Amino acid sequence: MSKLRNISSDYYWLLAVVFFFLIVSLFLDQFQISLAILILFWALLGAAWNILGGYAGQFSFGHAAYYGIGAYASVVLLLNYDLSPWVGMLAGAALAGLFALLIGYLSFRYGLKGAYFALATFAFAEMLRLIASELELINTSVGIHVPLIGGDSWLRLQFEDTPTNFFYSILILFVLVMVVSIWVARHKVGYYFQAIREDEDAASALGVDPVGFKLAAIVISGALTALGGSFFVQHFGFVSPELVFGVAISIEILLRPIVGGIGTIWGPLIGAIVLTPLAEFTRTFVRNPPPFLEVIEGRAGVDVMIFGVILIAIIIFMPDGIVGAAKRLGERYISRE
Amino acid sequence: MSDPLLLCTRATKAFGGLVAVNGATIELDEEEILGLIGPNGAGKTTLFNIISGEIPPDEGSIHFNGVDITGLKPHVIAQKGLVRTFQIAKPFAKLSVVENVMVGAFINTSNVERANQLAREVIEFVGLSSHADQPASNLTTASRKKLELARALATRPKLLLLDEVMAGLTPTESVSMVELLQGIREQGVTQLVIEHVMQAIMTLSDRIAVLHHGELIATGTPKQVVSDSSVIEAYLGEEFEIAEN
Numbered sequence: 001m002s003k004l005r006n007i008s009s010d011y012y013w014l015l016a017v018v019f020f021f022l023i024v025s026l027f028l029d030q031f032q033i034s035l036a037i038l039i040l041f042w043a044l045l046g047a048a049w050n051i052l053g054g055y056a057g058q059f060s061f062g063h064a065a066y067y068g069i070g071a072y073a074s075v076v077l078l079l080n081y082d083l084s085p086w087v088g089m090l091a092g093a094a095l096a097g098l099f100a101l102l103i104g105y106l107s108f109r110y111g112l113k114g115a116y117f118a119l120a121t122f123a124f125a126e127m128l129r130l131i132a133s134e135l136e137l138i139n140t141s142v143g144i145h146v147p148l149i150g151g152d153s154w155l156r157l158q159f160e161d162t163p164t165n166f167f168y169s170i171l172i173l174f175v176l177v178m179v180v181s182i183w184v185a186r187h188k189v190g191y192y193f194q195a196i197r198e199d200e201d202a203a204s205a206l207g208v209d210p211v212g213f214k215l216a217a218i219v220i221s222g223a224l225t226a227l228g229g230s231f232f233v234q235h236f237g238f239v240s241p242e243l244v245f246g247v248a249i250s251i252e253i254l255l256r257p258i259v260g261g262i263g264t265i266w267g268p269l270i271g272a273i274v275l276t277p278l279a280e281f282t283r284t285f286v287r288n289p290p291p292f293l294e295v296i297e298g299r300a301g302v303d304v305m306i307f308g309v310i311l312i313a314i315i316i317f318m319p320d321g322i323v324g325a326a327k328r329l330g331e332r333y334i335s336r337e
Numbered sequence: 338m339s340d341p342l343l344l345c346t347r348a349t350k351a352f353g354g355l356v357a358v359n360g361a362t363i364e365l366d367e368e369e370i371l372g373l374i375g376p377n378g379a380g381k382t383t384l385f386n387i388i389s390g391e392i393p394p395d396e397g398s399i400h401f402n403g404v405d406i407t408g409l410k411p412h413v414i415a416q417k418g419l420v421r422t423f424q425i426a427k428p429f430a431k432l433s434v435v436e437n438v439m440v441g442a443f444i445n446t447s448n449v450e451r452a453n454q455l456a457r458e459v460i461e462f463v464g465l466s467s468h469a470d471q472p473a474s475n476l477t478t479a480s481r482k483k484l485e486l487a488r489a490l491a492t493r494p495k496l497l498l499l500d501e502v503m504a505g506l507t508p509t510e511s512v513s514m515v516e517l518l519q520g521i522r523e524q525g526v527t528q529l530v531i532e533h534v535m536q537a538i539m540t541l542s543d544r545i546a547v548l549h550h551g552e553l554i555a556t557g558t559p560k561q562v563v564s565d566s567s568v569i570e571a572y573l574g575e576e577f578e579i580a581e582n
Contacts, residue, residue, distance in 0.1 A: 187447075188449065191432075191436065191440050191449075194429065194431070195429050195440040198429035199429060201391070202427035202428075202429065204410070205420065205423070206420065206441045206492055207415035207416045207441075207443075207444040207492060209413075
């Protein structure tokens with residue numbers, strides 16, 4: 001901490017993470033690859049949320065809005081205009097960015113902060129869910145199946161024969177989001193975001209435009225979140241309002257950065273690495289519990305309850321997340337020497 | 338004569354029935370230090386909030402550097418070179434001292450290395466170097482005041498509004514703060530200073546303005562002000578001796 005952290009050092013770390021995932025992926029079986037895909041997928045969404053919720057300190061409880069816009073934009077463009085999901089992804093990001101600008105303008109212009117901002121974002125996401133459930137253009141609440149072409153196609157982002165290509169796709173998207181996240185954190189805009197988070201009055205007394213920079217944060221965050229939504233549709237092959245605009249998505253998006261370390265560059269990835277396998281494990285566990293726990297067999301919601309308990313424990317014992325706790329341990333170790 | 342750097346004309350602000358500032362007119366020339374004194378609740382901080390754009394005045398106007406800044410947002414006013422500190426220090430607690438000051442420095446440059454360099458120079462100047470890389474939340478009250486000052490200085494302001502930077506400091510710390518502020522003036526920074534520490538404000542200021550019940554009751558050199566009968570009655574209580582130095 002004695003000197004200004006080298007700006008490029010985080011990019012080297014990112015390179016190391018990419019190599020790690022690439023090498024490990026060579027030894028993974030089908031199930032493990034799909035787990036790795038999920039980890040990167042949630043890390044991407046967490047990192048995108050973290051720019052607004054972590055760096056700028058504006059706690060969004062409605063990121064499902066941007067996620068769903070990304071999902072629907074790509075699938076609608078694919079079905080109606082035969083556009084590649086990669087193009088649809090960009091269109092979704094642009095659209096989500098615009099919608100974020102609208103939400104941000106209405107919230108920040110009128111000074112919504114803390115819990116009130118969280119509630120407003122939640123309300124906007126719910127509004128989109130309800131509209132999507134009625135909208136004929138996107139087949140209402142029934143949802144849309146992505147037409148399968150059979151076989152592999154990079155253009156169509158469909159890999160029936162080689163699912164590992166999904167892994168490479170999400171890795172590319174993850175790197176993209178992380179590059180943006182690191183760039184923001186290490187530049188003037190990132191310092192301004194944090195200043196606004198810590199004390200808005202003090203920040204504006206130093207020439208920081210709070211509304212302008214909060215708008216920047218929400219637009220970047222929303223646009224990047226849409227990339228995750230578009231990827232999900234292609235990977236899962238199906239989209240419905242409940243699935244992509246539901247409150248469950250909003251919660252899952254913010255869970256990992258909070259557990260990993262809110263407002264830190266690597267918190268979202270660490271949170272995803274810890275929580276994602278745990279989520280999959282509890283889901284399997286509930287499906288096939290040991291004999292003495294037969295009561296929970298197949299009961300929906302038990303995994304969510306276990307998740308909730310873990311979250312409460314982390315908030316009590318590690319309020320700064322895993323990254324914060326590790327840092328404190330490290331400092332204690334150093335000061336003892 | 339050239340225009341004053343700051344001209345606050347008949348500024349008035351009422352909160353409900355309470356008139357916090359009533360027709361206050363203040364003029365500051367370049368490189369001048371004007372002390373603003375008065376009893377608690379006299380409206381000093383409200384006047385600061387009006388000048389720095391936190392609250393718009395009900396009446397009156399503020400001109401800075403020849404430009405009408407009445408009703409502009411605080412960040413716009415700060416970008417024009419009028420920067421304030423807060424009576425209760427507002428450090429960015431999770432950032433380090435140098436990062437705190439960098440936020441101020443970024444008004445001059447978008448380059449991170451350059452902002453860091455500028456911040457470290459200012460930190461050295463105010464005497465916080467040994468704490469530069471600590472989190473701001475670790476600082477003592479005295480150091481927090483210095484941090485407020487350093488952040489404001491890093492913006493390279495033309496006019497500094499200092500709200501009780503000496504409150505809570507020991508007499509020795511106050512003396513070094515006075516020296517610091519004099520050094521800042523030598524660099525060409527005009528200052529409007531709210532202060533309760535009499536010895537310090539009398540030594541530091543070229544002129545003193547006295548606010549009472551929202552109205553300016555006297556303006557003049559420290560010597561004139563301390564012998565003004567209305568000031569003695571409203572604020573000082575007895576005749577104040579200015580130490581010769």
